[in-house]
Amino acid sequence: MGRAFVHVILGGGVAAGYAALEFARRGGYSRGELCIISEETVAPYERPALSKGYLLPEGAARLPGFHTCVGANDELLTSKWYKENGIELVLGTKVITADVRMKTLLTATGETISYKNLIIATGARALKLEEFGISGSDASNICYLRNLDDADKLVNVMKSCPSGNAVVIGVARLFTPKIAEYYENYYTSKGVTFVKGTVLTSFEKDSTGKVTSVILKDGKHLPANMVVVGIGIRASTGLFEGQLLMEQGGIKVNGQMLTSDGSVYAVGDVAAFPIKLFDGVIRRLEHVDSARRTARHAVAAILEPSKTKDIDYLPFFYSRVFTLSWQFYGNNIGEVVHFGDFTSSSPRFGAYWVDKSRIRGAFLEGGSREEYEAISNVVRRKAKVTNIAELGKQGLMFAIQESQKDLPDGGLALGEKPTYVWHATAGVIAAASIAAFGYWYGRKRRRW
Numbered sequence: 001m002g003r004a005f006v007h008v009i010l011g012g013g014v015a016a017g018y019a020a021l022e023f024a025r026r027g028g029y030s031r032g033e034l035c036i037i038s039e040e041t042v043a044p045y046e047r048p049a050l051s052k053g054y055l056l057p058e059g060a061a062r063l064p065g066f067h068t069c070v071g072a073n074d075e076l077l078t079s080k081w082y083k084e085n086g087i088e089l090v091l092g093t094k095v096i097t098a099d100v101r102m103k104t105l106l107t108a109t110g111e112t113i114s115y116k117n118l119i120i121a122t123g124a125r126a127l128k129l130e131e132f133g134i135s136g137s138d139a140s141n142i143c144y145l146r147n148l149d150d151a152d153k154l155v156n157v158m159k160s161c162p163s164g165n166a167v168v169i170g171v172a173r174l175f176t177p178k179i180a181e182y183y184e185n186y187y188t189s190k191g192v193t194f195v196k197g198t199v200l201t202s203f204e205k206d207s208t209g210k211v212t213s214v215i216l217k218d219g220k221h222l223p224a225n226m227v228v229v230g231i232g233i234r235a236s237t238g239l240f241e242g243q244l245l246m247e248q249g250g251i252k253v254n255g256q257m258l259t260s261d262g263s264v265y266a267v268g269d270v271a272a273f274p275i276k277l278f279d280g281v282i283r284r285l286e287h288v289d290s291a292r293r294t295a296r297h298a299v300a301a302i303l304e305p306s307k308t309k310d311i312d313y314l315p316f317f318y319s320r321v322f323t324l325s326w327q328f329y330g331n332n333i334g335e336v337v338h339f340g341d342f343t344s345s346s347p348r349f350g351a352y353w354v355d356k357s358r359i360r361g362a363f364l365e366g367g368s369r370e371e372y373e374a375i376s377n378v379v380r381r382k383a384k385v386t387n388i389a390e391l392g393k394q395g396l397m398f399a400i401q402e403s404q405k406d407l408p409d410g411g412l413a414l415g416e417k418p419t420y421v422w423h424a425t426a427g428v429i430a431a432a433s434i435a436a437f438g439y440w441y442g443r444k445r446r447r448w
Contacts, residue, residue, distance in 0.1 A: 002104075002112035005035045005088075007302070010095060010105065011121035011236075012038020014047055014288055015268035015295040017068025017077050019119055022296045024085045028303035031086030037105070037113065040147060041092045043079050046071035048288050050151040052320060055158070063148075072292055098239040100261050117263055117302050120240065120251060121295065124233035124269040124286065126150075129169075129200070132231075136203045139211045142227045157226045164225025167214045169200055171230065175328070175363055176336050176351060182365075183324075190322065195222070203227075233286060235270045248272040250284040255310025257298035265302065267294040276312045277380065278331060289316045314380050327372045330361035330379035337388060339395030340365075350375070352391060352398075358382040362399065374399040 007029055009016045016036050023034055036044070046066045053061030064078050075081070082089050094108040105113045126146040129137040136142070141161075143154040158166075171194075184194055195216070204213040204221065214222040235250040245252040245260040250272035257265045257273060268291035272284040293313060301308045318327040324347070334355025342349050346366065353361035359382060362375035378399045385391050391398055 001110065002114065003035075004114045006030075006033040006116045007035075007119070008105070008113060008115035008117070009034075009036045009119045009121055010098075011123055011268075011270075012036055012040045012042075012044050012091070013121060013123045013268065013291065014044065014068055014071070015121040015123070015291040016119075017044030018072075018292045019121065019267065019295040019299050020044070020082065020085075020087055021069050021075060021077060022299035023303075024087070026299065026303050028299070029086070032088065034086070035088040035090055035113075036082075037090045037093055037095060037107075039092065039094050042067075042148065043077060043082060043089060043091075044068045045148070046288070047147075050148070051145055054151050055155060060155075069292075071288065095239060098243070100240065100243040100264060103263060115263075118265065119295070119298055119302075120259075120264065120266040120270055121268050121291075122236035122239070122270050123291075124235045126229075127232045127234055129229060129231070134200060134202065136205065136211070137229065139203065139205060139209055139227075141210045141225065142203075142229065144229050146233070154228065161225035165223045166226050166228065167222050167224040168228045169214075169231060175332065176338070178338055178342070179349075179351060179363065179365075182342050182347070182349070183321075186322070186324065195220070233269070235284065237270060240264075246272075247282050248284040252282065256301035256305065256308060257294055257311065258301065265298040267291065267298045273311065273313075275315065276310070277314060277382075283315070285313075285315055287315075287317055289318075314376060316376070324365060326363065326365040327367065327375070328361065328363045329376045330359075332361045334360050335388065337392045339392055348396075350396065352378075352385075354385050354388060354391070357385050359385060364396070367396070371396060371400070374403040377403040 007023065009019050016038065020034070020036060023029055038044070042063060044067065045063060046068055048071065049061045049066040053066070064076065067077050070076050079089060095105045096108050097106045103115055103118070105115070107113065126144045128144070141157050143157055144150050145154060188194070198216045198218040198220070200214055201217050202215045203211045204215060206212050211224050211227055214224050214227060216222065237246060237251055240251060243261070244264065250270050251259055251266040253259050253266050253271050253273045255274055257267055257271060259266050269284070269286050271294055272282050273294065274280040275283050290313065294311065297308070297311045314329055315331065316327070316329055318325070330353070332353050334353045337352045337354060338349070339351070340349030341347060348366035350362065350364035352359055359378045362379050364372060364375050367375070374396070381402065383402045
């Protein structure tokens with residue numbers, strides 16, 4: 001028993017939806033030649049909504065409202081859209097083996113699905129506490145957040161303990177100590193307590209199996225009515241290990257998102273691809289923007305290989321918590337130059353990372369669309385810095401003025417590899433967002 005398709009997208013996350021839309025717009029298939037295989041039972045959706053709008057106590061986001069591709073202010077791709085565009089959704093289906101040489105996928109039900117071109121969009125899975133030697137994370141009030149089922153569980157657990165204690169595990173320091181201090185103080189003002197310099201070792205549970213306290217290495221017991229774990233994610237590469245080249249914990253691809261096999265592409269969290277801004281250094285980026293853009297690029301490369309240049313992606317991360325909103329572009333390497341007001345109740349501050357007299361990265365809190373665009377431009381251009389002290393004084397105005405120049409600065413080549421790793425970013429940002437939204441469910445609740 002089996003089916004054959006020209007194009008198969010394996011995985012039902014953000015990247016799958018954006019790849020499907022790109023196929024539809026380019027007209028690169030006939031009805032019945034393209035399918036999406038997903039373990040989830042719903043069409044692809046915008047995962048960031050799960051740690052943001054989905055958790056709101058009032059007016060919460062719900063499907064079909066956040067199916068792809070609304071996150072990029074584009075079409076809403078419901079199941080009806082896929083049917084109308086001749087794309088088959090193979091939902092609730094787990095692929096247990098993949099044979100790259102034979103170009104086949106075997107499902108848990110015993111069906112063989114063959115392909116001419118395969119786009120791997122399997123994403124990543126949440127790291128579990130058991131992987132660090134801590135048992136008991138199957139308790140009904142311990143929550144992870146990666147898919148719709150996880151989000152439903154989290155919402156239900158929050159509603160069940162509106163005046164209790166929530167313990168969030170895994171919120172690490174972001175960016176610089178000065179920036180981290182600001183956000184820590186802001187969270188503290190909202191009733192969040194930070195416990196640093198120690199780690200979780202075990203749980204105390206009641207007779208029903210629910211966690212009642214979190215036990216730390218230093219002996220402290222933190223009372224807990226619920227626990228949220230956000231300790232990072234791991235790329236879902238298992239089906240292809242030993243068949244495709246791997247790097248940076250993901251599947252290695254070239255600038256066309258093509259793997260070491262000529263008929264297999266990889267996109268999103270699972271793909272490790274060359275970053276032109278870093279002189280071609282391979283990076284695996286765990287962010288929705290990367291998933292969207294790499295998916296579109298892979299489809300373009302499949303359908304029009306001679307017209308598709310290598311991807312030129314600017315690493316980008318963002319988050320929104322409480323009333324705050326920040327964006328980061330590039331690479332946090334080199335000397336840090338802070339600017340702006342860190343004391344205002346309506347903050348607008350940021351930082352540049354300068355290496356070899358060039359801007360390598362930029363961060364901004366509280367910016368407008370135009371201001372975020374300005375800092376992204378100076379990073380992409382590797383704008384030249386002649387005076388570090390003056391840069392701090394100019395602050396955001398430096399980016400605005402540089403962005404108004406007609407031609408981009410050519411920049412200099414990076415002489416060494418970036419010194420950071422982004423692999424835990426997704427879990428950290430999710431945990432931070434959960435802590436923020438949890439506040440609205442019970443303002444009298446105490447958090448650790």
